[in-house]
Amino acid sequence: MTTTTSTPRTSVCIALCGSGGAGVMTAGNLLLEAAAQAGWYGLMVRSSGPQIRGGEAAALMRIATHPIDCMDDRFDAIVAVDWQNIHRFADEVPLDRSSLIVGDPEQGAPPEVFVKSGARAVELPMKKIAKGIPGSWPNMIALGFASQLLGIPADKVKAVVARSLKKGAEQLPASVAAIEAGRAAAAGEGAAFTLAAPPAARAKRWLITGNQAAGFGAIRGGVRFVAAYPITPATELLEYMAPALPQVGGVLVQAEDELASVNMIVGASYGGVPALTATAGPGLALMTEALGLAVAAEVPIVVVDVMRGGPSTGIPAKSEQSDVSIALWGLHGDAPRLVIAPNSIADCLTATQWAVHLAEALQAPAIVLSDQFFGQARAVTDRPADSGLVGERLTAPAGSEGYKRYAVTDSGVSPMAIPGTPGLAYTADGLEHSERGIPSSGAADHRVQLAKRERKLVAHDYGAQWADVEGEGGIAVVTFGSCTGAAREAIARARADGVNARLVSMRLLAPARPKLLAAALDGVDRVLVVEQNHGGQFLRYLRAEFELPRTVRSFRHPGPLPIRPEEVHRQILALEEESPR
Amino acid sequence: MTTTTSTPRTSVCIALCGSGGAGVMTAGNLLLEAAAQAGWYGLMVRSSGPQIRGGEAAALMRIATHPIDCMDDRFDAIVAVDWQNIHRFADEVPLDRSSLIVGDPEQGAPPEVFVKSGARAVELPMKKIAKGIPGSWPNMIALGFASQLLGIPADKVKAVVARSLKKGAEQLPASVAAIEAGRAAAAGEGAAFTLAAPPAARAKRWLITGNQAAGFGAIRGGVRFVAAYPITPATELLEYMAPALPQVGGVLVQAEDELASVNMIVGASYGGVPALTATAGPGLALMTEALGLAVAAEVPIVVVDVMRGGPSTGIPAKSEQSDVSIALWGLHGDAPRLVIAPNSIADCLTATQWAVHLAEALQAPAIVLSDQFFGQARAVTDRPADSGLVGERLTAPAGSEGYKRYAVTDSGVSPMAIPGTPGLAYTADGLEHSERGIPSSGAADHRVQLAKRERKLVAHDYGAQWADVEGEGGIAVVTFGSCTGAAREAIARARADGVNARLVSMRLLAPARPKLLAAALDGVDRVLVVEQNHGGQFLRYLRAEFELPRTVRSFRHPGPLPIRPEEVHRQILALEEESPR
Amino acid sequence: MNDMAVALQPAAYKSDYKPIWCPGCGDYSVLSAFTKAFSMVGRKPEEIVVVSGIGCSSRLPAYLSSYGFHGVHGRALAAATGLKLARPDLTVVASGGDGDGYSIGGNHFLHACRRNVDLTYVVMDNHVYGMTKGQPSPTTEPDWQSKLSPTGTGLRVFHPLVVALAAGANFVARAFSGDPNGVADILAEAIRHPGFSFVEILSPCVTFRPEQRNWKQAVHPAPVGATDDPAKAARRILSDDGFNVGILYRGNRPVYRPPVGKAKKQPADLEKEFEV
Amino acid sequence: MNDMAVALQPAAYKSDYKPIWCPGCGDYSVLSAFTKAFSMVGRKPEEIVVVSGIGCSSRLPAYLSSYGFHGVHGRALAAATGLKLARPDLTVVASGGDGDGYSIGGNHFLHACRRNVDLTYVVMDNHVYGMTKGQPSPTTEPDWQSKLSPTGTGLRVFHPLVVALAAGANFVARAFSGDPNGVADILAEAIRHPGFSFVEILSPCVTFRPEQRNWKQAVHPAPVGATDDPAKAARRILSDDGFNVGILYRGNRPVYRPPVGKAKKQPADLEKEFEV
Ligand SMILES: Cc1ncc(C[n+]2csc(CCOP(=O)(O)OP(=O)(O)O)c2C)c(N)n1
Ligand SMILES: Cc1ncc(C[n+]2csc(CCOP(=O)(O)OP(=O)(O)O)c2C)c(N)n1
Ligand code: SF4
Ligand code: SF4
Ligand SMILES: [Mg+2]
Ligand SMILES: [Mg+2]
Secondary structure, eight states, rough: OOOOOOSSSSSEEEEEEEETTHHHHHHHHHHHHHHTTTTOEEEEEEOOOSSSSSSSEEEEEEEEEOOSSSOOOSSSEEESOOOGGGGGGGTTTTOOTTTTEEEEEGGSSSOOOTTTTTTTEEOOHHHHHHHHHHTTTTHHHHHHHHHHTTTTHHHHEEEHHHHHHGGGGGGGGHHHHHHHHHHHHHHHHTTTTOOHHHHHHHHOOOEEEEEHHHHHHHHHHTTOEEEEOOOOTTTHHHHHHHHHHHHHHEEEEOSSSSHHHHHHHHHHHTTTOOEEEEOOOOHHHHHHHHHHHHHHHHHEEEEEEEEOOTTTTTTTTTTOOOOOHHHHHHHHSSSSOEEEEEOHHHHHHHHHHHHHHHHHHHHHHHEEEEHHHHHEEEEEEEEEEOOOOOOOOOOOOOOOOOTTTTOSSSSSSSOOOOTTOOOOOOOSSSBOOTTOOOOOHHHHHHHHHHHHHHHHHSSSOGGGGEEEEESSSSSSEEEOOGGGHHHHHHHHHHEEETTOEEEEEEEEEEOOOOOHHHHTTTOOOEEEEEEEESSSSHHHHHHHSSSSOSEEEEOOOOOOSSHHEEEEEEEHHHHHSSSSS | HHHHHSBBBHHHHHHHHETTSSSSHHHHHHHHHHHTTTTOOOEEEEEEOOOSSSEEEEEEEEEEOOOOOOSSSSSEEEEOOTTGGGGGGGTTTTEEEEEEEEOOGGGGGOHHHTTTTTTTTEEOOHHHHHHHTTTTOHHHHHHHHHHHHTTOHHHHHHHHHHHHHHGGGHHHHHHHHHHHHHHHHHTTTTTTTTTTTOOSOOOOEEEEEHHHHHHHHHHTTTTTTTEOOOOOOTHHHHHHHHHHHHHHTOEEOSSSSSSHHHHHHHHHHHOOOOOEEEEEEEHHHHHHHHHHHHHHHOOOOOOOEEOOOTTTTTTTTEEEEEEOHHHHHOSSOOOEEEEEEOOSSHHHHHHHHHHHHHHHHHTTTEEEEHHHHHHEEEEEEEEEOOOOOOOOOOOOOOOOTOOOOOOOOOOOOOOOOOOTTTOOEEEEESSOOOTTOOOOOOOHHHHHEEEEEEEHHHSOOOGGEEEEOOOOSEEEEOOGGHHHHHHHHHHHHHTTTTTTTTEESSSSEEEHHHHHHHHHHHOOOOOEEEESSSOHHHHHHHHHSSSSSEEEEEEOOOOOOOOOOHHHHHHHHHHHHHSOO | OOOHHHHHHHGGGGGSSOOOOOOTTTTTHHHHHHHHHHHHHTTGGEEEEEEOSSGGGGGEEEEEEEEEEETTTTOOOHHHHHHHOOOOEEEEEEEEEIIIIITTHHHHHHHHHOOOOOOOEEEEEOOSSSSTTSSSOOSSTTTTSSSTTTOOOOOOOOHHHHHHHHTTTEEEEEEEEEEEHHHHHHHHHHHSSOEEEEEEEEEOTTTGGGGGGHHHOOOOOOOOOOSSSSHHHHHHHHHHOSSSEEEEEEEEOOOOOOOOSSSSSOOOGGGGGGOO | OOOOOHTTSSGGBBBBBOOOOOTTTTTTHHHHHHHHHHHHHHHGGGGGEEEEEESGGGGGGGGBEEEEESSSSSSSHHHHHHHHHOOSEEEEEEEEEEEEEEEIIIHHHHHHHHHSOOOOEEEEOOOBTTTSSOOOOTTTTTOOOOSSTTTOOOOOOOOHHHHHHHHHHHHHEEEEETOOHHHHHHHHHHHSSSSOEEEEEOOTHHHHHTTGHHHHOOEEEEOOOOOOOOHHHHHHHHHSSOOOEEEEEEEEOOOOOOOOOOSSSOGGGGGGGGGG
């Protein structure tokens, strides 16, 4: 999908790079904000080297006229304040002949790995220009250049810079001059990279990361207790909640480890307060014993797993969808639970809010499968409407006669006594128990309770949110989570090629909804399963839980590189070829 | 399968019951040993109430002319020294009209739940008879009665009692007199319950529990380091190894928790010493993080999971096959590992030995899925031959130039440097790494290492041990672990009805062997999947990993009751009806 | 339980489930001490939650008429901490055994002492894993032989009281289950004392450690009263015979209270920070 | 590494991988102290294994030419214990950070002190989680503000040395990374000392705790030498200013050695017990 035309573009990708401290992340954030102010949508992904501080850094940006949930296949430009180790980002910043390589000649020639793409090199003496403007920095030249290239109005850029400087207002004139110098240098590039005008009418826009979105979604859903242990890439979710939660009357506590954090939230929720923790793979692994307790004792909790490269410590700062299996099947015993996967940064909010609602309604643990890409990417999105879904638990009224905590009901949900309620005191138990909650090793109690815990999840009406189903055609792309953006774009490109395909992006992974998927796949004879991991965990899940059409193709690769729209597009075309209609 | 004939029986089931302290376990063990001495095979399962001590107890016994791996559907007799709470065992001791209920009239009438089976009641005043023989106890009367009923020669019974008394030899005459009194009382019952003669020619026999067998198999395989934390029903495996291991130069250490025990064995194995831990579901859940480390750092370890009722603390002392999912899929990230399921008590030895061999050969963690039935049941078996398979690791020779710990090889197995070897020092790592073991977040290193770790398991030739495939026919019973005994008997019964069915009992669950299963199912058009859990975890695994014939039926129920031969037999007949050939 | 006058008698704090404990187990007396202490403290059964792990001793909650939480092995303090922070209005008591608390639960013990949430933690210490039928716990004597430790563990015993002091517990006491009234007095004080109160109760396991029946003869009241100097308390405990019973340390560290917001906002009020 | 004369110089104990640490991080000096101490102890690189968890500090093993094991977060002591018990011929050093060792790893810390296997445990304490970009650790001051603790934790700091003494560590020292020779001397002694030796090294995180650059001015040698009385050592430490550097306690508890069999049998010799 190379674009050489100079008609206004609906989406442009640009990478701002430089060694740590060169301020490329700042420049990227300002560019994103300016674009947002001007009415565009956009996305910024931060990438950096293995060093704890001061290594190479890249702000990978995409600005577009419409909401976007993934990077494009190629970058229109890379703007490097310097080239130190920037070659390490080559995989993440694919260029081609119509791309630009913008470098400072003082910092040496661009790395061969970029040059060999055939992209055109542009010299921008950022350091020298910045030196000529006392108090300015090369990253502001880069910002000016990039903003001009994309056609983002100067006043918007200056406004966000002014706002960002707050106290240091005396620096503003130098920054403004630097931005102008950068813009002047880019003027010669013409309009090849200029974005089409943003949509005219527009609702409220937000600038938010998936981690913030999940945190705020939890608050909207009613979470008022969080216990957690820091772990990349979930930490920012907690760091968002630490000051936010007390403002709405909630409590956040840093636990000594993940065993403590998950048991703390089970304790809090037993006390009637909707509770959440956030973690990544290694932490989730440590939490499975207590997740089983939440299943057996029927205590609602929400665990947000911000997935990263695995196995083991793996690749902590990179995205991968490889915790599907542990989320779905990682508990000992027959332990039904909810697994929910947001499929956009904005959906991190909505899906987490839904997860809180479902966990509370069904008195079961819910795992939210976010990932590093969602969690740490910052996006311009439409304000996610409040679904109004809050955690509401079926509680037992004071003084019910002969209260049975684990009473067998049609729905499978039993009224829960909240400590403090007179006359209902009971002991919650992870041992198998009778309806009263008394430990029992009898076959009858075991069968009844196992069936009840399964039934309450399976019998629930989850509504249309179970998946996003879009489009028509005999081919369906079935995916979940952060592959959804690439799949959606791939389908649009296929449509442009005259090939129709459907998108099924599953939000509710567990309990599986075989009938709903069957309906969504009605008329489909070929399925393409897309996921970002090595082993095909989502594919295995689909095979295990659903009836699928005979032709099922898997497209997958592990992180750290994202699944790109063009990869999926090619797969759709190949599938179309394979059995021509 | 009721048997009313009085031709000698090939198998008899009898339960000895009484309140704690009544000595029924002792009597059961003696009966089993006497039968073994006389050349029969047999099995004894201990069952007891929820009390820590002094609750009701039952020794569930089956004695047979051939090796057996499960209880029968019905019991020929229940002999109760007293009736206190013995009705709680009603599910576990199914009786019918041809059964006997042997009780002491002084202890009251037999419980209605037994009587309503139509079984014939026999009065045996054990307490009174024992009183008449100073120094004797009612349980010896019961032993005598049972041994006579089954036709176990008196001299064998007396010999095992004599041996058991060792120091207290002065008690012997009273015990012998009691046994004789019991036998005399049973003489009137005739030969309806008499066992056919045991096989004449016979190899060495062992009396062993599955836990002992697994422990000894580990020792045979070369395990010389064990760290563990006690948990029912795995503790006896450790208690067997605690004195045994030091005798062969090994070390056992009780860890502070399961996180410690699994990391200890990873440390020991990194040091070159084959290492093992044993646990049950809750402990396994705590070990998954370190299992992932063993995958990524390629450190062989063996974890024996003696499955019990789940989820959470569940039903600790009862059997269930509900840790299939966590064993197969419970790690975060793409984490291929070995999962091996012994399918008889004797196979606990062979399969564990094999697991040690495979873990060492493939530098990967192996999970052995035993269960409470295997672990705690005591069986008379033929001596399991030593397969000779020991742990042998591909090590790197001292001074190899430019040593790469995680070198990419065809087999996927890389030579491992053992600390102490000069010139090869490296750092084992759970972070993704280059071939040298240096942390790397690069896409190329990640793909190569993920593929290598998968390849080494998938490419290995596991030989015929991957499954036990027996019989012919268009119907196959596919199962694993402790359901195998019942499935095998069911198939034999079906054959007697003129219905042929195949048995496929899978020993190697991971990596999955789709081609081997396809070959084993060649000509099969209907599959019956048998497992002891609620959710159909094994069924889900089969669907996910294999191509199955169109007709797949699942027969399953959770613990604590075992899957019985007759249940499976009926399923086979139903499947035969369903699509007549 | 609806009659408040009755509710305040010890008997009102007992449930009608029969313990699974062995006849003679020390935990029966601990149970009775709990009911007495609750009666003394005067909170209603529904205002109290007893949180435990797994073990014989951890079965206790169901035998009380208060709310109970029987969680997983070793995590009672974590669950209790979450509960108390979320529901500061409740009286939360964590309880369990020496294996549960000092072996698998050791990290939560350390950090609960340090965190000083207003909780009471009661360990029924029998120097053995009772529930799993007799393995050594951290407080087991080094030469005690069992199937799993045929030659003894050879390990120095864990000093729970000393570790609690080092980690910052705010109230430290030792009691003996053979004297339920004494235990009740200590428990009531522990519950009333602000912050993290730790009560170690010597509670014999008559089945796997029958020799512990002799503890009755061995225990004696601490010769001096509680100090508020943790170093002094630790020194005394290190040099006592292990059977010194009483309140040994009373601290006055501030109770941990998590940060709370000044004005209570609505979720919608938090949206501003995301707006472009 | 094949030349033994060279192997005994500190430089021979360094690998050629470049640390990922921030410029100025205290851990560089700890690394150099490790190489010096190994040289002093005189064991060959291949006879030494350094075992760590996860954190900036836990990256250390790969920067040494000895064998290394970079395991999971918080479990270094467990892995090191298994390794040393299985391979008593090796010199095993566990190392990591304050988060790794005192937060998630707290239980193993307690039990390693108690078990007294012949190990050395080195914690590079910077009172912060460096690797995850600046959250409070157990040793963080109660008023230190971060994104995750915007108003400070409000928690008393964890006293690693005091807890180690209470739990039974056999050698306890505090060192400061700014003095690599001093650290090396202490490390060498710790390695030579039988049993579980614990060395807490104050090692500044210049990125998230830049104020720790002032530690250079704050540290000073302990005014008195090491004692062999744990209670005395604990009291001294509780009343010192936290910057007292040196060996503070040298114990003489017997080193833990697991039971070993008398005559070495073959597996087949164990079959008798199963025979009918
Ligand atoms: C994760 C986990 N590991 C192990 C067990 C097995 N287990 C149950 S109780 C127990 C020890 C109980 O000892 P203690 O806490 O001293 O209680 P007691 O029975 O002596 O009162 C153990 C190891 C478990 N239930 N869960
Ligand atoms: C199970 C698990 N939980 C959390 C993490 C995330 N994590 C990595 S390092 C670290 C803390 C490191 O702090 P410290 O041990 O003090 O080392 P430092 O970086 O300060 O040297 C954490 C929480 C992890 N890797 N694994
Ligand atoms: S085993 Fe010991 S601790 Fe458990 S109930 Fe019996 S006497 Fe009490
Ligand atoms: S973040 Fe701190 S501890 Fe980590 S490398 Fe940088 S200075 Fe060192
Ligand atoms: Mg105990
Ligand atoms: Mg630190």
